[in-house]
Amino acid sequence: MSAPAMPGKVAGIMPVRSEPFGLRHYLICLKGVVLRECLRFLHQRERFISSLVRPLVWLFIFAAGFRQVLGVSIIPPYKTYVLYEVYITPGLCGMILLFSGMQSSLSMVYDREMGNMRILLVSPFPRWFLLVSKMLAGVAVSIVQVYAFLIVAWLWGVKAPPLGYLYVLPALFLSGMMLCALGMLLSSLIKQLENFAGIMNFVIFPGYFASPALYPLWRIQEASPLLYKICLCNPFTYAVELIRFAFYGQIEWLSLGVVAGCTLLFLGGAIIAYDPSRGLLIRKQDMGGNA
Amino acid sequence: MQHMRTSGPGDEVAALDVGAVSHSYGQKRALNDVSFSIAPATFTVLLGLNGAGKTTLFSLISHLYDTRHGSIRIFGHDIRRASGEALRRVGIVFQARTLDLDLSVYQNLSYHASLHGIGGREARQRIAALLETVDMQGRQHDKARSLSGGQMRRIEIARALLHRPSLLLLDEATVGLDIESRAGILATIRKLVQAEGIGVLWATHLIDEVEDADHVVILRLGDLVASGKVSDVTRANGGNSIRETFSKLSRVDAAGMAETSP
Numbered sequence: 001m002s003a004p005a006m007p008g009k010v011a012g013i014m015p016v017r018s019e020p021f022g023l024r025h026y027l028i029c030l031k032g033v034v035l036r037e038c039l040r041f042l043h044q045r046e047r048f049i050s051s052l053v054r055p056l057v058w059l060f061i062f063a064a065g066f067r068q069v070l071g072v073s074i075i076p077p078y079k080t081y082v083l084y085e086v087y088i089t090p091g092l093c094g095m096i097l098l099f100s101g102m103q104s105s106l107s108m109v110y111d112r113e114m115g116n117m118r119i120l121l122v123s124p125f126p127r128w129f130l131l132v133s134k135m136l137a138g139v140a141v142s143i144v145q146v147y148a149f150l151i152v153a154w155l156w157g158v159k160a161p162p163l164g165y166l167y168v169l170p171a172l173f174l175s176g177m178m179l180c181a182l183g184m185l186l187s188s189l190i191k192q193l194e195n196f197a198g199i200m201n202f203v204i205f206p207g208y209f210a211s212p213a214l215y216p217l218w219r220i221q222e223a224s225p226l227l228y229k230i231c232l233c234n235p236f237t238y239a240v241e242l243i244r245f246a247f248y249g250q251i252e253w254l255s256l257g258v259v260a261g262c263t264l265l266f267l268g269g270a271i272i273a274y275d276p277s278r279g280l281l282i283r284k285q286d287m288g289g290n291a
Numbered sequence: 292m293q294h295m296r297t298s299g300p301g302d303e304v305a306a307l308d309v310g311a312v313s314h315s316y317g318q319k320r321a322l323n324d325v326s327f328s329i330a331p332a333t334f335t336v337l338l339g340l341n342g343a344g345k346t347t348l349f350s351l352i353s354h355l356y357d358t359r360h361g362s363i364r365i366f367g368h369d370i371r372r373a374s375g376e377a378l379r380r381v382g383i384v385f386q387a388r389t390l391d392l393d394l395s396v397y398q399n400l401s402y403h404a405s406l407h408g409i410g411g412r413e414a415r416q417r418i419a420a421l422l423e424t425v426d427m428q429g430r431q432h433d434k435a436r437s438l439s440g441g442q443m444r445r446i447e448i449a450r451a452l453l454h455r456p457s458l459l460l461l462d463e464a465t466v467g468l469d470i471e472s473r474a475g476i477l478a479t480i481r482k483l484v485q486a487e488g489i490g491v492l493w494a495t496h497l498i499d500e501v502e503d504a505d506h507v508v509i510l511r512l513g514d515l516v517a518s519g520k521v522s523d524v525t526r527a528n529g530g531n532s533i534r535e536t537f538s539k540l541s542r543v544d545a546a547g548m549a550e551t552s553p
Contacts, residue, residue: 021375025408032405036394043393115387119450122353123406124378130406 021125029125030133037137040107041144051100051145052152055092059153063088075216077248085158090244091213092153093146093168097176098236100145102204104138105183109190121274128271135184135267139176146172164247171246175239178259181266182235188273211237212244235262304367306331306458306490307352312361314347320513321347324361327508327518331366331457332488334481336501339510340541345494346386348510349462352492353383365458379407382451386462386494390435390443390450396422397431400450407454414453421449425479441472448479458490459483465497473500498534507533509540516540 041047067084078087111117120130150165160168186203210230212220217237221228231237235258242255305328314322322344329335339345350356352363354374363370368377390399397418404414422428425445435443444464451459461480465473477500483489492508493500501507501521508518517524517540521533530536 021408028405028408028410031410032402035405036391036398036402039398040391040393115385115389116391118353118355118383118385119389119403120406121355122378122381122383124375125406125408126375 026125026129029123029129030136033120033130033133034137034140037104037134037141041141047103048145048148051096051103052148054099055095055149056152058088058092058095059085059156059158075218077245077250077252083158085153085156086160087216088214089150089153089158089160090247091211091240092149093172093243094175094211094213094236094240095208096146096149097142097172097179097239098204098208100142101138101176101179101183102186102200103183104134104141104180105187106200108134108184108187127275131184131271131274132267135177135180138180138183139173142176142180143169143172160247161249163249167249168243168246171242174256174259174263175242178235178239178263178266181263181270184270185266185273188270207234207236210234211240213240235259238262305329305364306333306366307492308362308364308367309348309352310362310364312348312351312358312363314344314351314356314358314360314513322351322510323513325510325513325515326361327515329458329490329492329506329508331490332484333506334484334491334493334502334504335506335508337492337494337508337510338496338498338501338537338541339494340496342512343496343510343541344513345496345510346462347513349383349385349460349494352460353381354378379454380457382454382456382459384444384447384451384459384461384464386464386466388443388447390438390446392434392436395432395434396427396438396446399435399446400431400453403450404453409454417453417455418449421452424452424483425449426475439472441468441476444468444472444476445479448476452483452489456489458492460492460494462494463496464493465495465500498537501533501537503533507537509537511541 063085108117111120120134121127123130147165150160153159182203210227211234212231213236217228217231220231238252238255238258241252242259245252245255308328310326312322312325313320325344325348337345337348347356351358352365352370354370354377358371363377365377366380368380370377391402394402400418400421401414404410404417409417418431419428422431425448427442427445427449430438430442435446438446448461448464451461459480464480465476468476480491480493481502484491503521505521506519507521507524509516509524517528517536519527525531525533525536528536528540530539
């Protein structure tokens, strides 16, 4: 039914356009989103402690226990025999990024359920920019956690070449972007917070164990050719290798290509999924909503 | 405090123009060919019982949902084609609480300012002024979690005004609040319409929030059943008051079907 227009409407007058947002406005927006994520992280001390304890348990207990069992031989990028603790450190950095990426997508599901996400989505900035900002915020928090872990590992005697701590930064950034983008894409597929636990089990654990994070690929190939092929299809494999080589100032080009490609793929998927005119929000609307 | 609004000459265009909008959740029709427009600097009440389609309409206007049938224009800007331009002119208070409870009042407001490209001293000045407007000065460092329901709503209203919108949308903003808080919030919003010339779309199912000078848009099961000035709607439907008219127009039979007016 069509109702008569109310007074005040004058047909045919062109709408006034505002001054377009410049680079300064985009940077303000990005800074605001990153700052909020950092503040949330600081307010959730338990999250920081658990993110630190998890890899340290692996380093202190698992690695110490399995040092004698799991020999790794000399494989690139290592030029000499390395302790098992040294071998799994890049994998544990990847583990932090993986958990943190999923955690940030968990926070997106939480934000969506609690309504905070709406505040982000009704911002006049382009949706893709808002999602990239959110991703960068998640990566910034992840990298802080990785360096906190590396400091404790260093104090424990697990040391990389001094410059490796600098070289690894771009690899951590790119891998973090890929995993945050994956988390963001997954968060768009989840309708309720409760469903997220299942995704965590189906993504984090298979992703982590079917990778060279804990044992080299040649060992996996010896044990199970099928598992080896699965590992090769796992993007997390390439993130770990990218980080491992970066610690020694080397670029593993295949890993770089796969991680960069997957980042773009997952990010593109997330942008489509969060676009109200094209993505999965439409399906959510169709599934039901609060009238 | 004087608002510098984002429109200007554009005030001659309707603040909000909803044209033949329909929306469904699967097979369930939530809005059916709804059309109305609201003028700048007017207080318009979107009336409807639960399930009438108010929240769906808000989700479409705020571009959370895509408008697949019909069009929505905010000061002439189509929400699909120019969502950024349209959203710059709108302040929104959602029905659900949307403050981040772990952050302080100031941090919540500052985050919203940044989402509109407002930072630094300008953001600080606007936050201070708006906290005064909503009578929450001195509370900027309190955690959102420590606020009462009414205080949270006030902060959400301040947040919706931070980027100086020309149109304010409030979805059931007084639900769950005590009478005093409800009256206070309503008075604040009405004052904004008078003093700042902001257009307001106030969704509610509480008929006592409507005043004679208001405009109303009445929804029933997704259909628009009346719109216009309160006096005109009342007269056109043969009622003695807007309460009686609303009661008559929103009547639904036991099967959930709208009853036809005699």
